[in-house]
Amino acid sequence: MLVQILINGLSVGSVYALIAIGYNLVYGILEQLNFAHGDVYTVGCFVTFSSLMIGWNPLICIALGMATGFAINLGVERFAYRPLRTKGANRIAPTISAVGVAYIMRNVVQLVWGPQTFMFDLGLFQKNSLHVGNTIIGMLQIYIFIIAVSLMLLLNVILKKTKMGQAIIAISQSIPTAALMGVQVNRVIALVYGLGAALGVIGGLLFCSYYEFIFMGIGFMFGTMKAWQATIIGGIGSLKGQSSERLLWGLARPLFRPISLRPTRMR
Amino acid sequence: MKSDNKADMKKLALFAFLVLFLAIPQVVHNTYMLKVIINVMLYSIIALSVNLIVGFCGLLDFGRSAFAGLGTYFLAITLTRYGNFPFFLAFFGAGLFSASVGWLLGMLCQKTAFDYLTLITLGVNEIVRVILLNWQSATGGAIGIMGVPSPNLFGFHFDTHRRFFYFAYALLAICYILIRRLTRSHYGRAFEAIRDDAIAASYSAINVPKYKALCFSFASFFTGIAGAAMVSYTNYASPYNFTIDESLIMMQMAILGGLGSLPGCILGAAILIIAPEISRTIYDYRLLVMGILMVILMVFAPNGILGKNGVGERMVDIVRIRRAEK
Numbered sequence: 207m208l209v210q211i212l213i214n215g216l217s218v219g220s221v222y223a224l225i226a227i228g229y230n231l232v233y234g235i236l237e238q239l240n241f242a243h244g245d246v247y248t249v250g251c252f253v254t255f256s257s258l259m260i261g262w263n264p265l266i267c268i269a270l271g272m273a274t275g276f277a278i279n280l281g282v283e284r285f286a287y288r289p290l291r292t293k294g295a296n297r298i299a300p301t302i303s304a305v306g307v308a309y310i311m312r313n314v315v316q317l318v319w320g321p322q323t324f325m326f327d328l329g330l331f332q333k334n335s336l337h338v339g340n341t342i343i344g345m346l347q348i349y350i351f352i353i354a355v356s357l358m359l360l361l362n363v364i365l366k367k368t369k370m371g372q373a374i375i376a377i378s379q380s381i382p383t384a385a386l387m388g389v390q391v392n393r394v395i396a397l398v399y400g401l402g403a404a405l406g407v408i409g410g411l412l413f414c415s416y417y418e419f420i421f422m423g424i425g426f427m428f429g430t431m432k433a434w435q436a437t438i439i440g441g442i443g444s445l446k447g448q449s450s451e452r453l454l455w456g457l458a459r460p461l462f463r464p465i466s467l468r469p470t471r472m473r
Numbered sequence: 474m475k476s477d478n479k480a481d482m483k484k485l486a487l488f489a490f491l492v493l494f495l496a497i498p499q500v501v502h503n504t505y506m507l508k509v510i511i512n513v514m515l516y517s518i519i520a521l522s523v524n525l526i527v528g529f530c531g532l533l534d535f536g537r538s539a540f541a542g543l544g545t546y547f548l549a550i551t552l553t554r555y556g557n558f559p560f561f562l563a564f565f566g567a568g569l570f571s572a573s574v575g576w577l578l579g580m581l582c583q584k585t586a587f588d589y590l591t592l593i594t595l596g597v598n599e600i601v602r603v604i605l606l607n608w609q610s611a612t613g614g615a616i617g618i619m620g621v622p623s624p625n626l627f628g629f630h631f632d633t634h635r636r637f638f639y640f641a642y643a644l645l646a647i648c649y650i651l652i653r654r655l656t657r658s659h660y661g662r663a664f665e666a667i668r669d670d671a672i673a674a675s676y677s678a679i680n681v682p683k684y685k686a687l688c689f690s691f692a693s694f695f696t697g698i699a700g701a702a703m704v705s706y707t708n709y710a711s712p713y714n715f716t717i718d719e720s721l722i723m724m725q726m727a728i729l730g731g732l733g734s735l736p737g738c739i740l741g742a743a744i745l746i747i748a749p750e751i752s753r754t755i756y757d758y759r760l761l762v763m764g765i766l767m768v769i770l771m772v773f774a775p776n777g778i779l780g781k782n783g784v785g786e787r788m789v790d791i792v793r794i795r796r797a798e799k
Contacts, residue, residue, distance in 0.1 A: 239588070241721075289772045298533065299775040302728050305721060306767030313760035431595075431717070438592045 210341045217347035220354035221416060222432055224409030227361060228402035229433035235378040235398060237297055241304040242282060244429025245311035247406030248422065250275030252319050254411060255326060255420055264330045268411060275403035282307050283399040288392060308426065315422040323421040326414040350412050357408065374398055495642065498635040507634045511706060513739075513746045514641040518648045518699035520726035520738035522692040527724065528732035529656055530688040531668030536594035537696055537723045539601035542715035544571045544697025546605060549618040549710040560625045564701050571697025572690045579686030598720055605712035617711040624705050637706055644702055645739075648695055653735055655691060664688050665733075729770055731777025740778055744770075 228247070232240045254271030258264065286303045335344040365371035373394045376384040385391045406429065413428065414420045501507060519541060526534045544567040551563040578597055582590050605612045612618065623632040624640050631640040655661055663684045666674040675681050704710045722745060730741025744766075752762040770778065774787075 237588075286768045286772065290775050293775050296732070296776065298527070298728055298732070299771050302725055303768045303771040305725065306764040306771065309760040309764030309767070311764075313758065313764065316760075317757060435592060435595075438588050 207340075213341060213343055213347065217344075217350050218416070220351050221409055221412045222436060224354045224357060224412065225406055225429050226409075226433040226436040227358065228405035228409065229430070230437045231374075231398050231402045231405075233434075233437050235374065235395065236291075236300075238287070239301045239304065239434065240399075240402075241301060241430055242286075242307035242311065243402065243406055243433060244425030244427075244431075245308040245315075246278050246282065246403050246425075247275050247410045247429060248315055248425035249278055249311055250403065250407035251410040251414060251420060251424070252315055254407070255324065255414075256319070258328070264328050268328075268408070271407045271411065272404040275407040276400040278311075279399040279403035280396050283396045287399075288396075291395075308430070312422060312425065319422070321422055323419050326418055326420040328411065328415045331415065346416065350416060353408070353412065357405065361405075370394070370397070491646075495639075498638045504634050507638055509747060509750055511634070511638055511641045513743045514645045515699050515703050515706070516723070516726060516742040516746055517645055517739040518702070519696055519723050520730065520742045521648060521652050521735060522695035522699070523723055523727040524730075524732065524735065524738050525652060525655070525664070525692040525695070526688055527727055528734070529661060529664040529668060530685065532685065532688070533588065533591040533724075534594045534692075535591055535717065535720050535724065536596075536598035536601075538715040538717075538719040539598040540571045540575060540693045540696040541700030541703070541719075541723075542601050542605055542712070543574055543693075544568060544700030545704040545710050545715075546612055546618070547571070547697070548701035549621045549704050550611060552622055553618055553620060560622070560705075564624070564698065564705075567701035568694045568698040571700070572694035575693025575696075576686055576690035578693075579689030580682075582689075583682035583685060595717060595720075598715070598717055602712060602715050605715065612710075612712065615712065617709060619709050621704050621708045621710060623708065624702075631705075641702065641706070644698070648698070649735065649739075652695065656735070660684070660687065660691075725767065728777060729767070731774075731780025734777060734779040737777050737779035 225244075225247070229240060229243045232238060232243075250271040253274040254267045257267040257270050262270075286307050287300050290300050290303060331349050332345045335342050336348075365375060373384065373389045376387060376389055377391060377394055381391055410424060410429065413424065497510065498507060501510075519537060523534065523537050526532050526537075547567040547570045548563050551558045551566060552560065578594070582593055585593060606615060608614075623630060623637070625631070626640075631637045656664070663674070663679045666677060666679055667681055667684060671681055726741040726745050727738055728741070729744060730737030730739070745763075748763055748766055749759055752759045755762070774780070
C-alpha cells in the first residue's frame with residue numbers, strides 16, 4: 207500500500223515539477239510572481255486538444271501547443287511586463303498586471319472552448335499497467351516520470367553549457383552587469399518567459415492525460431498556485447531544490463488524502 | 474499666505490464633497506446603486522488595512538480575506554448564538570479577535586520575510602477557509618450562518634439600505650482618520666522605515682519583529698471590523714466568501730490605487746467593485762474587461778493611480794508645466 211502511494215506520488219509530483227520549472231525560470235531571474243503562468247499554458251493545452259480533435263499526429267499537436275504558449279508569453283512579456291520593468295516599478299506591480307493577463311487568458315479559453323470539462327487523451331501512451339507484487343504501475347506513470355526527469359536534465363544542461371543558459375544565469379545575478387557584458391537582456395528575458403510557458407504546456411498536457419480531463423480551470427489552482435508554493439519551499443531560482451520539493455509534495459498529497467476531511471473540491 | 478489660502482480652499486472643497494456625499498441616499502433611490510456604493514465603502518476599509526501592511530510595512534500579504542472571515546464569523550456567532558449580546562461589543566470584539574489572530578501571525582512570522590511570508594499568509598487563508606467550512610457545530614459548515622442582525626447602536630437600527638449607508642459612511646470615515654493618524658504617528662514612521670530598509674531600521678533602534686507583529690495586528694483589526702460590517706449588511710455569513718481569489722482582489726485594490734496612498738485605496742476599491750458591475754451587461758467578457766483594465770492601469774501607472782509618479786502626480790505636473798508656459 208505504501209509503495210503504491212509512493213509511486214502515485216512520484217508520478218503526480220513529476221507532473222507538478224514540470225509545471226513549476228517553467229515558473230521557477232522566471233521567478234528565479236526576476237523575483238516576479240508570474241500569476242499568468244497557469245492560464246497561459248492552459249491556452250496552449252487547449253490548442254493541443256483542439257488539434258487532437260481534428261485528428262492530427264499527437265506530436266505535432268504537442269508542438270503546436272508549445273508554440274502557442276511560447277508565442278503568447280512573448281506577446282504578454284512585451285506588452286504587460288516589459289514596460290513595467292523599464293519604468294522601474296516595484297516588484298509588486300508586475301504581479302497585478304500578471305493577474306490581469308491571467309483573467310484575459312481564462313476568459314479567452316472560456317469564450318473559445320467553453321467552461322465545460324472535456325475528456326482528454328493524447329493517444330501517445332499505452333494504457334496497460336505493470337503488476338509488481340501488489341503494486342500496480344501504469345505505463346503512463348512511467349512515461350510521465352521519464353519525460354519529466356529527462357526534461358529537467360535537459361534544462362540543467364542548457365543552463366550550464368550553452369551560451370544562452372549562461373546569459374540567463376548572468377541576468378539572474380545582476381541585470382545591469384549582464385547588459386554591460388553584452389547580453390541582450392530584453393530578448394533573453396522574453397525567451398525565458400516563452401520557454402517557461404512551453405514547459406508549462408508539456409506539464410499541463412501530462413497533467414491532463416494523467417487525470418484524463420481538461421477544463422478552463424486547470425491553470426490557476428493546479429498550475430500557478432502549486433508551482434508558486436513549490437518554488438518557494440524548494441528554493442527560489444534553484445532547479446534541483448524545486449524539482450525535489452515538487453516530488454516530495456507529490457508524495458505527500460496521496461499520503462494525506464485518506465485522512466483529509468473531504469475530497470478536495472475542483473475549482 | 475497664498476498657499477495657506479489654497480490649502481483652506483482644498484479643505485473646504487473636501488468638506489463640501491463629504492457633505493454632498495451624505496445626501497446620496499436622499500437623491501439615489503435605486504437600491505442597486507446604493508448597494509454598490511456601500512460595498513465600495515466597506516471594501517475601502519479592507520483596502521486601507523491592506524495598504525497598512527503592503528504599502529507601509531512592505532510585506533506582501535495574500536491572506537487578508539481570512540481576517541475578514543474571522544471578523545465576520547465572530548460577529549455572526551456571537552449575535553446569533555447568544556441572544557442579547559450587545560451589537561457594539563460584538564462589533565469591537567470582531568475587530569479585536571481578528572487583531573489578536575493577526576498579532577499571533579505576526580509573532581510567528583517575526584523572522585520570515587520576502588515571499589516566504591507571503592506563502593505563510595496564503596496558508597493561513599486556506600486554514601481559516603477550511604476551518605470555517607468544516608467546523609460545523611460552530612460555523613454551520615457550508616450552509617453558513619443565516620439571520621445575522623443588522624447593526625443596532627444605542628437603540629437605532631441600521632436595517633435599511635439607506636440607514637446602512639450612513640453606518641458604512643461613518644465607519645469608513647472613522648477608520649480612515651484612525652489609519653491616517655496611525656501612519657503619521659511614530660508607529661507609521663517605523664513601518665515605513667522597515668519597508669524602505671529593514672536593516673537600517675533595526676540600527677535606528679526600531680524593533681523590527683515587534684513592529685511587524687504590530688502592523689499585522691493593527692491591519693487585522695480594521696479588516697475584521699470591515700468583515701463584521703459586511704456580514705451585518707448582508708445578514709448572511711458564507712464560508713465561500715473568504716477564498717484566495719478574494720484576498721487577491723483585496724490586494725489589487727490597494728496596489729491599483731497606489732501603495733502608501735490612503736485616498737488611493739478608496740479609488741482602487743471603487744474601480745475594482747464598479748468595473749465588474751458595469752460589465753455585467755457583457756457578462757461573458759467580464760473577466761476580459763477586468764484583465765485589460767488591470768494591465769493598462771498598471772502599465773501606465775506602475776505605482777498605482779495615486780501613488781508615486783502615478784496618474785495623479787502626472788496630472789499635477791502637466792498643470793504646472795502649462796502654468797509655467799503662460
